[in-house]
Amino acid sequence: MFPSWNPSQPEISDLIVQYDAKSLARLSVSKAEILRVFEGFSNKKAVRVIEKIPTLDGLFDANAVDRLMLTVHWEMQRLAEEFYHGNRVLRILRATIDSLRVKGFSGPIRIVDVGCGIGYTIRWLAAYTNLPAEKIELTGVDLNATLVNEADRLARAESLPCSFFHGDAFSSDLAGQIYISTGVIHHFRGDDLAAFFRRHDSEGTQAFIHFDFQPWALAPFGSWFFHVIRMRTALARHDGVLSAARAHTAQTLVSAARAGVLNLVTGIYGAKIWNTPAPRVFHALVGFRPNLVKYVKAGLGGLLGELQ
């Protein structure tokens, strides 16, 4: 295995920007400390990326880091566009919303995109669907203030009916009925993954749909090739490939979710292409209130795996 593909290590973008989870204050990050993390994994590629980020008195220059993160997230949006991610999310969301309505949930439904980044999925849904007219509130939440501000700016520039918040997606003021995410859950490892799912376990939660890379033998190679061709920044290339290597298996996700969220039935959605053995790049861990399952299944057919 290449050192930069070692799934035990964090991604560069996890470390160069840090926020206090409670106060949401931006924390200063020492370049030397982060370099040591990747030197510990003999990951020269990551070290080269980090060395190029400007510093002020040994700490990362926050503006330079923000510019880099924006560049990377603009670039990542291209992947979502090429994978038609908006359409994919819409399909399962549509079935989930319809099932909620059939079961008599007539009030507003808030969809929360957890770790929304620059909010592509939510902005796409706001731009191309009628969801806001159906009393569906489209929101995105992220701990990174720069990315949330950018999501908000982009939404305003195109007058899109959606909103973005800097904060904790599961906090009482930002919580919703349906949680979604893309490429977020592999960032949680071990106990943190179980803790992440426990946060879903509230009275208001009706469903969650968390898309992430689907791990299989060729995924890191495919991801590497795709990133070499499509991505320009070294950080995006590094973290993109590492993300594919760090992706949790369906089994890990499902057991963590089943242990953490007791009042929802969970399973995997969209793992295979057209009922063939060929895996999709992304699969989704999904959870629904038990009374919705019959209707969601009717809406999604074979795409939905076994739910428990």
Place this chain on the structure above:
Amino acid sequence: MTLLVLYLLASLDGALCGFRSSMGRYPYIHKIRFYAMAMLRGVLAAQIASCLSLFALFATVRASSDKALLRQDLEASAARMLLIFLPYAALVLLNLALRLVPSTDLRSGTSVVFLGPLTFLRPFVMIAGVLFGIWHAQLRATILLGLFVLVLMLSLEFALNIYNARIQERRIRLLV
């Protein structure tokens, strides 16, 4: 006729280079106009390359002592190049056409399985096409002209990338 086909292929390549080099640099949702402008810029860049090539061609013909032989040699080389370029262009266009099919998996599949690798192969296809074209050329002028056009076309995406990167950097600096 052969030169006209090569010119059209260069213009198509310019449009696609313009499109590719602008992708991932404009994070709005509605961007048809942005991509249209990017493709136009690519076509324009290809016109500049084509004009420079045409200028070089005229200069070569003018300087040649046997214009008929040069013309015959150039046409034969260009025809051989098309044997490589046309199937490649057809593959690209076929995959772009497949994106009209309303299937999310098929559309994204064209990106992952075909368009990505075809983009990767582009410089190699260009080199192979030109080398195959000039391999049996009888005149040194034909070989030099072929290599000149190759360098121009290979520089196209590189130059567009630099241009678009600068615009993107300026946009981001306005934000942070």
